[in-house]
Amino acid sequence: MRVMVLVKATEDSERGLLPTAEAMAEMGRFNDALSAAGILIDADGLKPSSHGKRIAFAGTDRTVIDGPFPATRELVAGFWLWEVADIAEAVAWVKRCPNPMPGPSEIEIRPVYTMADFQ
Template sequence: MRVMVLVKATQDNERGFTRSPESMEAMAAMGRFNDELRAAGVLLMAEGLTPSSAGKRVAFDGTDRAVVDGPFSATGELVAGFWLWEVQDMDEAVAWVKRCPNPMPGPSEIEIRPLYEFAETA
C-alpha cells in the first residue's frame, strides 16, 4: 500500500528555513532517516515545502476561479513537507513514523494518509 506521510507546519517553519547548527543537525538526522527508508525499499519520494507565504491557492466556485496569495492562516493545517512510502500496511507506516526524528523544533505532528489504489481492469 502507498501512503503519503505529511509533516504539519509550525509557526517556526512558516518563518522559513534558517541555517544554524541545530537546524543543520536536524536536516542531517532526517537525511539519515531517509537513507534508512530508502535502504528498506519504503521511500518513493520525499520533499520539503517552502513557507505558505510563497504559495497560492485557487478557489473554485462553479466556473469562477479566484487566486489567493499566501501566507495562509491555521498553521497547524498546513503541510511543511511530505514523503510517499510503499509499505505493507498502516501498522508498518506508523512504526516508521515513530522512528522518525522530530521534524520540527518543539511539538510537531505527522499525519499518515493512504492513497486510493484503484485496481486496473482488463
C-alpha cells in the same frame, strides 16, 4: 499500500526557519534507512505558505488567493510518499522519525487511493 506522510507546519516553518545542520543530517539518516528498506518513493520540504497560492473553485469561476494562509497547524511543511505493507508499518516508521521541527510537531499518515478503490 502507498501512503502520503505529511509533516504539519508550525509557526517556525511558516516563518521560514530552516533546520540546523545536525537536524538535516539526522533526517538524512532516517531517509537513508527508508530508502534502504525499499519504502521511500519521494520526499521533500515545502516553502512557507507565504510563497504559495490557492485557487478557489466555484462552478466555472476561479479565484487566486495569495499566501500566507491561516491555521498554521493545518498546513503541510513537507511530505514523504512511501510504499508499505500496511498502515501499521507506516506508523512504526514514523515513530522512528526524528522530530522534523525544532519544537512540538505532528506527522499525518494518509493512504493513497488506488484504481482498485474505484471498482
